[in-house]
Amino acid sequence: MKTVVVVGSGASGVHFSLAALEKGWTVTMVDLGRRGHEPVLPDMGFEDLKTQLDDPVSYFLGRNFDSVLLPSSKGEYYGFPPNKKYVFDIPDREQIEVSGFEPLRSYAEGGLAETWTGGSYSLRDSDLTGFPISREDLAPHFAGVANEIGIAGEYDDTSRFFPSDHYLRKPVEIDAHGNYLLKRYKKARRRINKLDRAVIGRSHTAVLSSDHEDRKGCTLSGRCLWGCPVKALYTPSITLSKLKKHERFTYLDGMLANWLEIDNDGKAVALDVTNVVTGGKERIEAQRFVLAGGTLSSSRIFLDTWRLWKGESPRLGGLMDNRQIIMPFVTLAMLGKRCETRNYQYHQLMMVLEGKSEEEMIHCQVTTLKSAQYHAIIQSAPMDLLGAMKLFRLTRTSLGLVNINLHDTPRDDSYVTIKPGNSGEVSKLSVVYVPEENEAEKIRIAKRRVKSVLRRLGCIVPPGMTRLRPMGASVHYAGTLPMSADRRPLAVDKECRSYDIENLFIADGSTFCRLPAKNLTFTLMANARRIGMTAF
Template identity: 30%
Template sequence: MTPPDFDVLVVGSGPAGVAAAFPLVEAGWRVAMVDGGAQPGTDVPDGEYLDLRATDPGQARWLLGADLHALRAAEANSPKFRAATLAFAFRDFAAANRVVAQRFALVGSMAVGGLSNAWGCGVTRFAASDWGDASIDARELDAAYASVAARVGLSGAADDDLAAFFGVDDLARGAIPLDRLHAWLAGCYAGSRRAAKADGFRMGRARLAVLAQDAPGGRQGCDARGLCLWGCPRRATYSSRHDLAGLRRHAGFVHLPAHVVERLERGAAGWLARTRGPDGGGKTVAARRVVLAAGTVASTAIAMRSLAGFRAAQLLHLPMAAFALWLPRFTGAHAVPGPATAQLAFTLDGDAPQEVCGYTFSTHGLPMTEFLRHAPLSAAGAAPLLRALLPSCIVANCFLPSRLTRSRVELRDDGTLVVTGGEAEDAAEFGERVRARLAAAFAASGARMLPGSFRRGAAGADVHYAGTMPMRASPRPGECDADGELRGLEGVHLADASALPTLPAKSHTLAVMANAHRIGARLARRLATVPP
């Protein structure tokens, strides 16, 4: 019997895959990591956003893309999908993974580093109740948070009303300075917070996976150059793509880019993954255990193709809305350089406390065309109006509870995974209530919600997919245990959001990373107790 090539195969190099791999390679295990292999094509320009916009004659290269990517993606749900520099992070996902979507704005990544190339960098620690009944060792999880946070680099710690909600201030540096609009808004909130809190509204600093200061390893701190939408050229925003260098320093680590796993088969001493490589060529990778971290949808497709009888599951995600706020006193002001990441965050109590969560952003760092398309005026009429108005506006997104979704995944006989979007009957009504309450809450802080600006996103546009194979105290086939080990596919562990038992309206990436690290660390110990 030949021993497998690797102790662990990690499928996916996104935040979850990388987080699971670190404790394994650090324990000396041989780890192979496969991913879609896509790398950036268009460089992010070096400079400050407004300065580049005023002077760079070649700005169409990154604003539109040499192939006019921004126009090709004109109908897409988010400005991010139109950023030419991020096109590589979203390309080819559905076809390569044989996934089709119905009434669902499916987003996934074939990139090295996965969706962390283009994420919003929000970070929260899950509350104990967010883990459902899965018996997760709290101390192990805390240690995992600390370990992951040290690598990622967090900022935004502040003594404010959201410190407990985010729960990461022990791991985070202070915040990047607010721009003047947000500083004014935060000041107004501070003056009226008692009343706001009574209405179930809280505001505070956004906690982010963004470096406030330069870090060892070449990543530089945020200098508020405003290019966040296109991908930070200073690498201040965390991408797991940049963590591969750290993994490669370990002798036992092998990265196999541009290999897509279709299904897993049982091998003589573990698992065999047959991959489709570049130019149709493939490999068979043998490993004692497999960690699936390809992102919820891709991991689910692999698991369903590999586990007979597992054909359908719920798909949790967070309905999303976006709106614009106007701070009248700044009307007519000129645009000022500043960060384009989230600056403030807010929560709203619903049936449960802090059931809705959102972030506010400067309008700076977004092309004006993104606003022009929604204006109830002609383009020629809207342009001078928006020019005078936008520097006095901020934009916000908000995540609504996942209980409002009714989306599902189902495997067809031909191995195609179908994602079908759906929402609860009261989703629209809930959204409308949230709109009215947020409008009132922000009005109390001196910001007017622009009429007609509150829009609920399409199902799936939130890109917070989770919970298809949840961790349970007593898992049934298609669910997993606290080690992420899938019942029915023993030796296959789920490290991405597919294993989350619940999906609270929070940024879940850091929690998923901590859970992946925890699973990786437990695997490292379990591998030692069983001889290869």
């Protein structure tokens, strides 16, 4: 019997496991596995919940009012709602110290992607510069994952940046504001293409517009951020539910992975875990081990393994994340329009701005405002609250956000390492991120270029409201145990097998050699599937 232990149930873990099962392996998944509640009143829309729930205040603002965004709090326009807080509930022992980085971590079933916005963007060969693999290696796995989870989009001007080999499904109905922006783009296309070197098209998102297996097509309930009540928006827990039904799959929840035990031949023999219910430690033996809990978690487990094996704690350099800029805008022609209460909440449009080099490419997701916690937006208007509330009512259908993504490259001064932890068990993770020297200039140029496109679409950008998200906010962490064609320590081969521990594989973003300005999650899934299909 071929046995493999997988750590983590996120985007990478579940798609690796699906592939490994297909190849005949017996899979044991180790996870803490925090769970949320089932969606309330699944047939109701976002606005209906406010009138139909017995206690809407607790549902929307939290029992302790955690989701009320006050002027002194450090929230965002789209803060996580109370029913998604479990995704970020971190066990006390998982200590971390950070510098220049504000990471989000998860120990939930499905991991951080339980809160993703579904952006599913494939990579081109030019995005894979520095990787020992090519687009050809990944292409069948992009298609395989797309068939599994369902990716909606259209073949349009953006397609040359996101090759999709005909796997795109019909997208969800676009809202009136998005439709207006697309029409404006079509009119101003020549100028936008030529002068701004930009293209606009429909987003590629992991959301179904029609039923697929046991998931329903989007009902436009506007509840994406609160958890899609019909599972039209894909999250990894959907695949985990499927895995749990497989006879060769075992899901061990309530377990925190500590480190791997390494024998004298340099092979991993068991995963050491702590059972959070009993507090006791257990060993899980297998022929192969896969770390898929995300870059920070996998780095910590790898570093603790190394510490116990070699007696030293090296630095894992090359930590990356996409810098993101949030730029609100107002589309003048949409002022004073009636609100549609039926909507798909997340982004339906994307914008790509070409650069002189791949590293200068900018990818933006354009979200027109639909359901949200409005008080977070209203208070940012430069007038009294009553006036701001009336202003919001008039402008609501004209508001939108551009989420600007910039690329990142590995540098030695951005790294993770470990320090002795307080628990006496696992170590404390230390994360240091230092931006590129020219980052400020890149941000300035990106903002100027996106504003220029928005102007041609008839939108204005309110002064002083564009926000730079902190590093770590995009949750596209990568690069600490990179793929390398040359055998070297603290790296993996093209199949993501560790050069140091021959039966250890890393199936998450740790192995990425650079980070294009694209949402990472779809590529994580495709790469994890590739590892399962080719190395197992």
